[in-house]
Amino acid sequence: MKSESNLKRVLDAGHISVTAECGPPRGADPEIVRKKAAFVAGNVDACNVTDNQTAVVRMSSLAGCMLIKELGIDPLIQMVVRDRNRIALQSDLLGASALGVRNLLCLSGDHQKFGDDPQAKNVFDIDSMQLIHMAKTMRDEGVFPSGDKLDGALQFYIGCAVNPFADPYEIRVPRLKLKVEAGADFVQTQCIYNMEKFKTYIEDAKKEGLLDKVKILAGVTPLKSAGMAKFMRRMVAGMDIPDEVVKRIGDEPKEKQAAKGIEMCIEQIQELKEMEGIAGIHVMAIEWEEKLEEIIGGAGLLPRPVIE
Amino acid sequence: MLPCTGRIDEALLLKAFENGADGVMVVGCLEGDCHYVNGNIRARARVERVYGILETINIGPDRIRMYNLSAGEGSKFAAYANEFVEQILELGPSPINVARTSTDGITSQEEAA
Amino acid sequence: MITGTPKPIGEILEMVEPYDKIIVAGCHGCVTVCRVGGEKEVQVLASTIRLAREAGGRKIEIKEVSLERQCDPEYVELMRPYVEDYQAVLSIACGAGIQFLAEKFTVTPLLPGINTGFLGVTERQGEWAERCQGCGDCVLHLTGGICPVTRCAKSLFHGPCGGSVQGVCEVDKDIKCGWQLIIDRLKALDQMDNYGKLKPYKGWSSARDGGPRRILREDMI
Structure with missing residues (x-):
């Protein structure tokens, strides 16, 4: 299919995919998006555009997707169920598909308490699991949840997020299984630092037969400093950064910690891409997009394959 | 007749001020010595709530205070009573009594309990 | 039960500011159990208002009443003989009770003395927690x-x-x-x-999203 997602084509061809993410700005200036996207272009197969992450108001994900698409990047729209009811979600799915966005990531969304409008009413009409199901139904069956036919079905490569490190662990794999059953084609994981725990997760997913059913894109975030590691560990729910990781970067003098963080990230990608069941790498270089080429290239994942 | 300070509630304490008290002294048994297990602990919590109310409506929180004494501490009771009366005298008449005096010239004759 | 929290006294004093003769009305239902709107709370609130007003040099007359339930017409009607002798009613029942009084006594302003909370349980003395949103x-x-x-x-x-x-x-x-x-x-x-x-997408039409709800039991009418 001509209009198929580039990410899907790369994965289907058996390559290790590379994705990154672009957080839209807190303003209406498109140049900020273009500037970030310039660091991304050519280094990835698709790029996530976040949807008001941490409930902080930003330019809409769809607008961000269009801006990066203009620069030749395959956009991946993130969609949270926090701010839209099922009417708005369906409508935005139609709009994004019509504008040529071919990758979708279905998320719950951080609670509005963490954003700049903690007094906002939250929606959560359907949850992220049901959004996956809804997008799949609208794509594969060409019908709305109401049963009415769509004039032109959706064309999305449907994804979801998983956090193998959140509590309780025992439902992490069953939850992934549910997401796959709901219709997820790929999953992007929370940033991985605890490789041992992640390996256990992948083994458990394998036991459930999930590795053949869904493409797992392993998430990594380069650490800029030991301070950042400690901050993330303390402030981000479900973030598992082992002591040895913090120690390894912390043992470096301050001015060399950023370089160490990149080195560690590259090593980690190299390990991940050899792991059974890992179909791709998702690099979340938060406000550090300029380092993407160094990281992805350093891990031997450049140039990106071009699939006709 | 109060069998125990545990019988005192906020409404009763506020009533004393409505009836013209300039201060209210609540004297209960020693903590841990309550015949009804925790009557005096409850009384303390209620006194604290009334303290808060008096503070918010500018009557003056220091017009109420809880003391704990055993039945055998007569001289201590006298000392506490003198101390509290001293404190109230220093604060002067409650704003209720001030308002009553200025509006209709009647001063409440009721004493602090 | 339906829970609630008292409104700050300053807010209440501001509400009753225009009036010199009011009713403070409690309820023996849920709000008594969660200690925010029962007979005792009526006494404390009425005393507090009287003290504050008198200290400020402007007395207020308050009738203290507590209905069995403010959400049932037969109890609400008990207030009818005297309600118009007062300028306003400050109710410390839940929002349903307050509105029911307002509905029945159309010429008397109704003032809310508490903020109604949620459907919950008593986890221990002094602590209540939400359990149900009545989604239908x-x-x-x-x-x-x-x-x-x-x-x-x-x-x-x-x-x-x-x-x-x-x-x-x-x-x-x-x-x-x-x-x-x-x-x-x-x-x-x-x-x-x-x-x-x-799980199937939840139908919210049976919740508040479907508009104000009504239960009609033909067998009881």
């Missing part, structure tokens, strides 16, 4: 008797989200993760099969 379509048999709509901050039907850490919700350290509770309970009941099923 109960699924407790599938979720181990723990409501995902109420107990999950995002009302997820397939939780927990990534913000669940050691049984605590990311929204507040004092909120237990509803989905952790559900999972623990399903395990104890040997009903984890329920967890692994995709």
Whole structure:
């Protein structure tokens, strides 16, 4: 299919995919998006555009997707169920598909308490699991949840997020299984630092037969400093950064910690891409997009394959 | 007749001020010595709530205070009573009594309990 | 029960400021049990208002009443003989009770003395917690008797989200993760099969989203 997602084509061809993410700005200036996207272009197969992450108001994900698409990047729209009811979600799915966005990531969304409008009413009409199901139904069956036919079905490569490190662990794999059953084609994981725990997760997913059913894109975030590691560990729910990781970067003098963080990230990608069941790498270089080429290239994942 | 300070509630304490008290002294048994297990602990919590109310409506929180004494501490009771009366005298008449005096010239004759 | 919290006294004094003769009305129902709107609270609130007003040099006359329930017409009617002798009614019943008084006594202003909270339980003396949002379509048999709509901050039907850490919700350290509770309970009941099923989209029309709700029991009319 001509209009198929580039990410899907790369994965289907058996390559290790590379994705990154672009957080839209807190303003209406498109140049900020273009500037970030310039660091991304050519280094990835698709790029996530976040949807008001941490409930902080930003330019809409769809607008961000269009801006990066203009620069030749395959956009991946993130969609949270926090701010839209099922009417708005369906409508935005139609709009994004019509504008040529071919990758979708279905998320719950951080609670509005963490954003700049903690007094906002939250929606959560359907949850992220049901959004996956809804997008799949609208794509594969060409019908709305109401049963009415769509004039032109959706064309999305449907994804979801998983956090193998959140509590309780025992439902992490069953939850992934549910997401796959709901219709997820790929999953992007929370940033991985605890490789041992992640390996256990992948083994458990394998036991459930999930590795053949869904493409797992392993998430990594380069650490800029030991301070950042400690901050993330303390402030981000479900973030598992082992002591040895913090120690390894912390043992470096301050001015060399950023370089160490990149080195560690590259090593980690190299390990991940050899792991059974890992179909791709998702690099979340938060406000550090300029380092993407160094990281992805350093891990031997450049140039990106071009699939006709 | 109060069998125990545990019988005192906020409404009763506020009533004393409505009836013209300039201060209210609540004297209960020693903590841990309550015949009804925790009557005096409850009384303390209620006194604290009334303290808060008096503070918010500018009557003056220091017009109420809880003391704990055993039945055998007569001289201590006298000392506490003198101390509290001293404190109230220093604060002067409650704003209720001030308002009553200025509006209709009647001063409440009721004493602090 | 329906829970509530008292409005700050300053806010109440401001509300009653225009009046010199009011009723403070309590309710013997839920608000008595959660200690915010019963007979005792009527006495304390009335005393407080009288003291504050008199100290400010402007006395107020207050009638203290407590109805069996402010949400049932036969009890509300008991106020009718005297309600018009007063300039306003300050009710410390729940929002339903206050509105019912307003509906019945059309010429008397009704003032809310409490902020109505939620449908909850007494966890211990002095602590109440929400359990039900009255969504009109109960699924407790599938979720181990723990409501995902109420107990999950995002009302997820397939939780927990990534913000669940050691049984605590990311929204507040004092909120237990509803989905952790559900999972623990399903395990104890040997009903984890329920967890692994995709649940249909919830119909919210039976909740508040369908407009103000009404229950009509023909057999009782």
